[in-house]
Amino acid sequence: MAFGHYFETYEKRDGRWLFTSRKLTYLFSRTSPGGIFPPPAPSQA
DSSP: OEEEEEEEEEEEETTEEEEEEEEEEEEEEOOOTTOOSSOOOOOOO
16 A cells, blocks of 8 residues: 655647656555565566
8 A cells, every 4th residue: 555646747749748757756655564565667678
């Protein structure tokens, strides 16, 4: 269980708004025994 804030930036390209960055800041998190939090970032292949 967790909650926090996303900090996002956008850029307008060809008339469409696109994400240019996103950061998640956790304010609170709790894991169960053996839990992995935050989850590992997906690999970028």
